[in-house]
Amino acid sequence: MxxxxxxxxxxxxxxxxxxxxxxxxxxxxxxxxxxxxxxxxxxxxxxxxxxxxxxxxxxxxxxxxxxxxxxxxxxxxxxxxxxxxxxxxxxxxxxxxxxxxxxxxxxxxxxxxxxxxxxxxxxxxxxxxxxxxxxxxxxxxxxxxxxxxxxxxxxxxxxxxxxxxxxxxxxxxxxxxxxxxxxxxxxxxxxxxxxxxxxxxxxxxxxxxxxxxxxxxxxxxxxxxxxxxxxxxxxxxxxxxxxxxxxxxxxxNDEQLKITNVTLVPPPPVSAGVASLVKLEEIKNAIGKTIRTEGKVYSSKDIGSMVLVNLGAAYPNQLLTVVLKGKAKELGTQLENKSITVEGEVTNYKGKPQIVIIDPLKIKF
Structure with a gap:
């Protein structure tokens, strides 16, 4: 039973x-x-x-x-x-x-x-x-x-x-x-x-x-x-x-916060400047960093809640996956075979570098 x-x-x-x-x-x-x-x-x-x-x-x-x-x-x-x-x-x-x-x-x-x-x-x-x-x-x-x-x-x-x-x-x-x-x-x-x-x-x-x-x-x-x-x-x-x-x-509701090593994240200062440019071939060394990179879009796939865009090569050999969500998802149909510049934090997803983009202004083509 x-x-x-x-x-x-x-x-x-x-x-x-x-x-x-x-x-x-x-x-x-x-x-x-x-x-x-x-x-x-x-x-x-x-x-x-x-x-x-x-x-x-x-x-x-x-x-x-x-x-x-x-x-x-x-x-x-x-x-x-x-x-x-x-x-x-x-x-x-x-x-x-x-x-x-x-x-x-x-x-x-x-x-x-x-x-x-x-x-x-x-x-x-x-x-x-x-x-x-x-x-x-x-x-x-x-x-x-x-x-x-x-x-x-x-x-x-x-x-x-x-x-x-x-x-x-x-x-x-x-x-x-x-x-x-x-x-x-x-x-x-x-x-x-x-x-x-x-x-x-x-x-x-x-x-x-x-x-x-x-x-x-x-x-x-x-x-x-x-x-x-x-x-x-x-x-x-x-x-x-x-x-x-x-x-x-x-x-x-009744918690008296006693956190000394967690602070609210302020917006970046105006003087912070533009994120540093990293070559697409070196993107795997930038995990955890907010950077800019450039590359050609070889393939993309709409999976409903997001569009997966592959830079540097077609899936599964891509050097970087750009994940388009929110308003940025609307760009998905416009990027095929184009060279783009993307800015964001590089994270690791199942051994592959990726950047999640919600703001369409973070992509230029």
């Missing part, structure tokens, strides 16, 4: 990027609006001056073999609430256990600020994951990734549909989404924040069970499906934001 209810974890590819870049930022921004003043101060200090929106997708961008399972939880269909709770409690290394782990780290007075910074970035992201229905789903179809459907005259899958396609179809900017989604009443806020993470996951499990029943392979997703679904998306994102704020207020 225990084996039947054990949680089946599966290492998913980059297609599992929950809620998409814009949605995670919206959840984090709404949550930040509902923080107490002391909580907001503590959060800002632990994040070194970055906003919650700035770090909302950090956990997706820094996945590794150990942390990838933190973003989802796989269960068989048809569980009662009692069986669901037992199954989750017997599980390990998934969204539920990751939420418990990150909150425990943030409560621990002996943990250093760098560890708190990382735990907080995970918590901001994973509360959102817990509310995406297809992240609490079943193993055999990889959370809906293998269930192909069509939407907006394009092929997609059930998981991607709920990650970002429904939101993209709505066509709202981040600012408009925040205004349209942040509608919780005082009574709803009180109720949602009183629910435990186990109940968040149970809600998502119930929804994904309904989606499996309603959505068939090869289905054309019509306007009626979209209209029903976007209401659910809005509510789940609002719930995620309100509950994230609630968790942070519980953790930090």
């Amino acid at each position: 225990k084996k039947f209810f054990s949680i089946c974890l599966i290492l998913l590819s980059v297609v599992l990027i929950s809620w998409g870049f814009k949605a995670h930022r919206v959840i984090a921004t709404i949550a930040q609006k509902h923080l107490t003043s002391n909580t907001a101060y503590v959060v800002s200090a632990y994040l070194k001056g970055e906003s919650m929106a700035d770090v909302a997708t950090w956990a997706d961008e820094n996945k590794n073999k150990a942390t990838t399972p933190w973003h989802f939880l796989n269960l068989p269909l048809g569980l009662t609430h009692e069986d669901f709770v037992k199954a989750v409690q017997q599980s390990d290394n998934n969204t539920y256990t990751a939420l418990l782990k990150t909150e425990a780290t943030l409560k621990d007075k002996t943990v250093n600020p760098e560890q708190k910074n990382e735990a907080l970035k995970y918590l901001i992201h994973l509360v959102g994951d817990a509310h995406q229905p297809m992240h609490i789903s079943r193993k055999e179809d990889k959370g809906g990734n293998t269930i192909q459907v069509r939407f907006d005259n394009k092929g997609t899958n059930l998981h991607a549909l709920w990650d970002s396609r429904l939101i993209d179809h709505e066509g709202l900017s981040e600012t408009a989404m925040i205004k349209a989604y942040d509608l919780a009443t005082p009574a709803q806020i009180q109720q949602w924040q009183s629910d435990s993470p186990m109940e968040w996951l149970w809600e998502s499990y119930q929804l994904s069970s309904e989606l499996y029943a309603q959505t068939k392979a090869g289905q054309q997703i019509d306007e009626a499906y979209y209209q029903r679904s976007i209401i659910i998306v809005r509510k789940r994102m609002d719930q995620a934001a309100i509950r994230l704020a609630g968790e942070l207020n519980k953790l930090f």
